[in-house]
Amino acid sequence: MRLDGRIAVVTGGTRGLGRAITEAYLAEGASVVAAARNPYDIKELADEYGDRLLYQPVDVTHERSVQELMDAAVAAYGGIDILVNNAGVSRDGKIARLSVADWNTTLATNLTGVFLCTRAAIGPMTARDRAEGQSGHIINVSSCVAGRAAAGAAAYSASKAAVEMFTRTSAVELAPRGIRVNCLSPGYIDEGMGKELAANERAWEAYRGRLLAGRLGRPEEVGAAAVFLASDDGSYVNGSVVEVNGGLNWAA
Numbered sequence: 001m002r003l004d005g006r007i008a009v010v011t012g013g014t015r016g017l018g019r020a021i022t023e024a025y026l027a028e029g030a031s032v033v034a035a036a037r038n039p040y041d042i043k044e045l046a047d048e049y050g051d052r053l054l055y056q057p058v059d060v061t062h063e064r065s066v067q068e069l070m071d072a073a074v075a076a077y078g079g080i081d082i083l084v085n086n087a088g089v090s091r092d093g094k095i096a097r098l099s100v101a102d103w104n105t106t107l108a109t110n111l112t113g114v115f116l117c118t119r120a121a122i123g124p125m126t127a128r129d130r131a132e133g134q135s136g137h138i139i140n141v142s143s144c145v146a147g148r149a150a151a152g153a154a155a156y157s158a159s160k161a162a163v164e165m166f167t168r169t170s171a172v173e174l175a176p177r178g179i180r181v182n183c184l185s186p187g188y189i190d191e192g193m194g195k196e197l198a199a200n201e202r203a204w205e206a207y208r209g210r211l212l213a214g215r216l217g218r219p220e221e222v223g224a225a226a227v228f229l230a231s232d233d234g235s236y237v238n239g240s241v242v243e244v245n246g247g248l249n250w251a252a
């Protein structure tokens, strides 16, 4: 139980990779607030984990909604130890045809959402009475395209590259408050956005040869990395981008 007694907020924690992270944290003993605009079927997990799981509606692009999320976590569990900024959207489109609306939605969700949630969590994370040597943790979720150019991914990859830089700045600013900040960069995972890609045979064929693992990642492999980063096992990892991508070789 590497997260016994810890309190985690996971944005986009209802489905896809966020749900895998929620499940991994619950299995390691944490109490989890899974937050997104829709509950999806997250409430099914409540049967297994009872009052260690709370669904809280949030739109990470709205300041007040984000504040309500952090307030709900504090009201339910007494504080926040771990924040996973996982909520994200992908609006593919080549620049020549990319709409301003799609650009703005992508940046507002993937980047401004990370900023708003981070800012709102700092107070409750700092105030939390933790055991000697234990820190608060923020994990931002970027993507393998944050540092690799892919046609049609301009808005998405720009937002994720910015998240990686925001991670480094956050780590510097929040270290004096006892908060570590890292970034988890998934490759193509057999869930959520990655599953959509794999369903497109042509796109999947183009990527398969680039993966040293030769397969899509499993959502629980992302969950395991998120447990490592948030637990004391990752206590000396700070301001880093941890890639979980099966050895993605873009040059192949």
Ligand SMILES: NC(=O)c1ccc[n+]([C@@H]2O[C@H](COP(=O)([O-])OP(=O)(O)OC[C@H]3O[C@@H](n4cnc5c(N)ncnc54)[C@H](OP(=O)(O)O)[C@@H]3O)[C@@H](O)[C@H]2O)c1
Binding pocket: 011, 012, 013, 014, 015, 016, 017, 018, 035, 036, 037, 038, 039, 058, 059, 060, 061, 086, 087, 088, 089, 109, 141, 142, 143, 144, 185, 186, 187, 188, 189, 190, 191, 192, 193, 194, 195
């Ligand atoms: N799956 C992959 O292969 C892969 C690879 C690299 C990076 N990633 C990253 O991993 C993260 C999760 O992706 P996924 O594949 O699991 O996607 P997904 O299945 O589409 O799930 C996205 C989650 O984010 C929530 N969300 C979206 N907009 C939101 C908003 N404005 N406010 C609050 N919640 C919002 C969604 O719930 P609602 O729609 O109900 O709000 C959902 O829970 C994303 O940041 C993505 O960029 C995924």
